[in-house]
Amino acid sequence: MRRFFYEFSESCQIAYAQIMANKVRSFLTALGVVIGILAVTLMGTAINGIDRGFENSLSMIGYDVLYVQKWPWADNSRTWWIYRNRPDIKTDYAEQINRIIENSPRTELVTAVPQGVKFAAVKRGERQVNSVFIMGTTEEYPQVSTVDLKEGRFFNSTEERGARQVCIIGYDIADGLFPNESPIGKTIQIANFQCVVIGVIEKQGKFLGLFSFDSQVIIPLPVLKKYFGNSRDSRVVVKIKDKNRLVEAKDELTGIMRRVRQLSPEEDDNFAINEQQAFKSTIDPIKSGIALAGLFITGLSLFVGAIGIMNITFVSVKERTREIGTRKALGARRRTILMQFLIEAVAICLIGGVVGVMLAFGLSFALQAANFPAEFSLSLVMSAMLASILTGVVSGFAPAYSASKLDPVVALRYE
Numbered sequence: 001m002r003r004f005f006y007e008f009s010e011s012c013q014i015a016y017a018q019i020m021a022n023k024v025r026s027f028l029t030a031l032g033v034v035i036g037i038l039a040v041t042l043m044g045t046a047i048n049g050i051d052r053g054f055e056n057s058l059s060m061i062g063y064d065v066l067y068v069q070k071w072p073w074a075d076n077s078r079t080w081w082i083y084r085n086r087p088d089i090k091t092d093y094a095e096q097i098n099r100i101i102e103n104s105p106r107t108e109l110v111t112a113v114p115q116g117v118k119f120a121a122v123k124r125g126e127r128q129v130n131s132v133f134i135m136g137t138t139e140e141y142p143q144v145s146t147v148d149l150k151e152g153r154f155f156n157s158t159e160e161r162g163a164r165q166v167c168i169i170g171y172d173i174a175d176g177l178f179p180n181e182s183p184i185g186k187t188i189q190i191a192n193f194q195c196v197v198i199g200v201i202e203k204q205g206k207f208l209g210l211f212s213f214d215s216q217v218i219i220p221l222p223v224l225k226k227y228f229g230n231s232r233d234s235r236v237v238v239k240i241k242d243k244n245r246l247v248e249a250k251d252e253l254t255g256i257m258r259r260v261r262q263l264s265p266e267e268d269d270n271f272a273i274n275e276q277q278a279f280k281s282t283i284d285p286i287k288s289g290i291a292l293a294g295l296f297i298t299g300l301s302l303f304v305g306a307i308g309i310m311n312i313t314f315v316s317v318k319e320r321t322r323e324i325g326t327r328k329a330l331g332a333r334r335r336t337i338l339m340q341f342l343i344e345a346v347a348i349c350l351i352g353g354v355v356g357v358m359l360a361f362g363l364s365f366a367l368q369a370a371n372f373p374a375e376f377s378l379s380l381v382m383s384a385m386l387a388s389i390l391t392g393v394v395s396g397f398a399p400a401y402s403a404s405k406l407d408p409v410v411a412l413r414y415e
Contacts, residue, residue: 015344029312032305033352039298041360047291048375061276064243068236072272086270108249110239113140116224116231120191124177133216136224144237152199163222168199172214306395313399338404345396353388
C-alpha cells in the first residue's frame, strides 16, 4: 500500500511538471473540456431553474386543494363539445358542499370556497391596467390560497355579506396604479364601480410563464354579482385535510358533487375535479424530453473535448517513448506508467472542469439578472467535477494503456 501511494505521489509530480512544461498545449487541450463542462453545467442550471419555476407555479395552485370546474385541466381538444354543453358551476354549490361536509363524521374535506371570475380594466386617475383578473370570493378564501399579503388585510364576513366595495390588489396592480405610494385606503375604479383598497398581495410571478398572479383584484362575491352578474367561469375550491390522501378526497368530493347535481347512477359526471397533478402529469414528460435533448446536445461538446485529450495524450506518449523505456528498464511497473499518463489526462480535465464551472457560475448570475430561469447548485458542481474525472479516465486510458505495454528495449531504441 505504501508503494502504491509513493507511485501515485510521484505520478502527480510528473503530471504537474509536464503540464507546466507545456502550458500552451495543456491550455488548448483543457479548452475543449472547459467548453464541454460550461455547456453541460449551464444546461443543468437551466433545467434546475425550469424545475424550480414549475414547482413554484404548482405551489400557487396549492397541493392540498381541489377545484370543481366545468372544464378539466387535461387536454380536451377532442371532446371540447361535451364539456361545452355541461351546465355551469354555480357559486351556491359551495354552501351545499359545506353542509354535507359538516354532517359527515368521517370526511377528507375541510371547507369549500366559491370563486367567480371576470376580466375588466382597473384604473386610478389617468393610470389604467387592462385585462385584470377580477375574482369574487368569500372571507374563507385565505384558507384555500397560498397567497400572503404584503400589507393590509383581507375583507371580513361583515364586509362580504354587506357587499362592501373593498378589494385586495395584486403586486402589479399596486405598482401600476400606485408607483410611489401605499395603496391602502385609497380608491380604484373597476369597470363601472369603485373600490377601496384594503390589502396588497405579495409578488407571486407568473404561472408556468403564462398567467400572472400579480395582475388580479379580489373583491367580495356579492359585489362581483352586483356589478357583473353571475360568472360563467365560476368554480368551487375545496381544501382537503391531508394532501397525501388526495385520491380519497377527490373520490369523496366527486360523490358530493353528484348529489349536488342530482345525477342518477347511470349518468356520467357533468363536472370536473381538478388538482395540480393534472398539470404535473402533462408537463413532466415534456420537461424530461427537453432535459434529455439538451444534455445530449451539450454532452457532444464534452465528447469532442475528450477526443482532443485522447489525441494529445497519444502524442505525449510518442514524444516520451524513450523516457518510458528508461523508467521501465529501471524497474517501473506497468501500473506505474499507466497511472502516470492517466493522472495527466485527469488533471487536465479537472483544470478544465474547474474553469468551466467558474464560468458557468458567473453566467448563471447573468441569466438570473435577465429573468431567465437558472439555478446553480452544489450538486451540479459535484456532477461537473465527476464528469471531468470520468472524461479524463475514459480519454486517457487507451494512451496510458498503450504506454504501459511498451517493450523497454524497443522504447529505448525509439528515435
